[in-house]
Amino acid sequence: MARTIPVLEIFGPTIQGEGMVIGQKTMFVRTAGCDYRCRWCDSAFTWDGSAKEEIEQLTAEDIWRRLEVLGGRRFRHVTISGGNPLLIAALGELVSLLHEKGVRVAVETQGSRWQDWLLDVDDVTISPKPPSSGMDTDWAALDQLIGRLQADRSRARRVSLKVVVFDDADLAYAKEVHRRYPGVPFYLQTGNQDVADADVDALRAKLLAQLDWLVGQAAESEELADVYVLPQLHTLLWGNKRGV
Numbered sequence: 001m002a003r004t005i006p007v008l009e010i011f012g013p014t015i016q017g018e019g020m021v022i023g024q025k026t027m028f029v030r031t032a033g034c035d036y037r038c039r040w041c042d043s044a045f046t047w048d049g050s051a052k053e054e055i056e057q058l059t060a061e062d063i064w065r066r067l068e069v070l071g072g073r074r075f076r077h078v079t080i081s082g083g084n085p086l087l088i089a090a091l092g093e094l095v096s097l098l099h100e101k102g103v104r105v106a107v108e109t110q111g112s113r114w115q116d117w118l119l120d121v122d123d124v125t126i127s128p129k130p131p132s133s134g135m136d137t138d139w140a141a142l143d144q145l146i147g148r149l150q151a152d153r154s155r156a157r158r159v160s161l162k163v164v165v166f167d168d169a170d171l172a173y174a175k176e177v178h179r180r181y182p183g184v185p186f187y188l189q190t191g192n193q194d195v196a197d198a199d200v201d202a203l204r205a206k207l208l209a210q211l212d213w214l215v216g217q218a219a220e221s222e223e224l225a226d227v228y229v230l231p232q233l234h235t236l237l238w239g240n241k242r243g244v
């Protein structure tokens, strides 16, 4: 019997709005459930119970059918996000099926949990959480996850670290992460303070001011000599809208 995966959203085609494959045309599969409770989570409906009626238990085949209905033959890339997809062992079946269909796979995770299927993912974005999130980093778990990815040479994959930065304490945390994993491409991402704001123009102005500040901080820092600084492109385009 095929195992099921708790799914909250399947959407696309759209573009990846964040991090190392920003701009990549992709579909999204968003799983339910997270082991974190970030204060500013823009996808809190995946774990706060507010969308629990919308969770569907789907097999990998079910998910593929939904992706085909939405995306036809107009995509070659699927991003799995959440919540934390690394809570779900059965996602290994989806990763295999997508590869059989000739589709590349990306995953977004905070790096707190491991599943063996992560080794099969093409684009791995690890986003440890800074102090403003209210979460504590399990450094041993993060060391292990990054170590296992780096030790495995069985396939080509892209791995990056992405830290959301709201303030000076977050910036100090970001530097600590970059120092600890110097070989991993490092991305700073603007934080969206107003995840419920429906006024897209006002939100854009705030996000651009935050981006301007973050670029300035990176520009002045020796420790951040080799980093990427990015906004959430989808938030600049479409605000806090779900499913884009």
Ligand SMILES: C[S@@+](CC[C@H](N)C(=O)[O-])C[C@H]1O[C@@H](n2cnc3c(N)ncnc32)[C@H](O)[C@@H]1O
Pocket (backbone or CB within 6 Å): 034, 040, 041, 042, 043, 081, 082, 083, 084, 085, 108, 109, 110, 126, 127, 162, 164, 189, 190, 191, 192, 193, 195, 232
């Ligand atoms: C919703 S999370 C889901 C995946 C995983 N739980 C994680 O945090 O990496 C996807 C990405 O959105 C980022 N994110 C969440 N809320 C945000 C906010 N208010 N501003 C900027 N980025 C945010 C997270 O840091 C993460 O990189």
Ligand SMILES: Nc1nc2[nH]cc(C(=O)O)c2c(=O)[nH]1
Pocket (backbone or CB within 6 Å): 014, 015, 016, 017, 018, 028, 043, 081, 082, 108, 234, 244
């Ligand atoms: N377009 C778009 N890009 C994204 N990158 C990461 C997202 C996420 O919520 O994980 C996301 C999302 O929700 N939409």
Ligand code: SF4
Pocket (backbone or CB within 6 Å): 034, 035, 036, 037, 038, 041, 042, 043, 044, 046, 082, 083, 084, 110, 129
């Ligand atoms: S780890 Fe990701 S999904 Fe979980 S609460 Fe934090 S930002 Fe939200």
Ligand SMILES: [Mg+2]
Pocket (backbone or CB within 6 Å): 042, 043
């Ligand atoms: Mg998002």
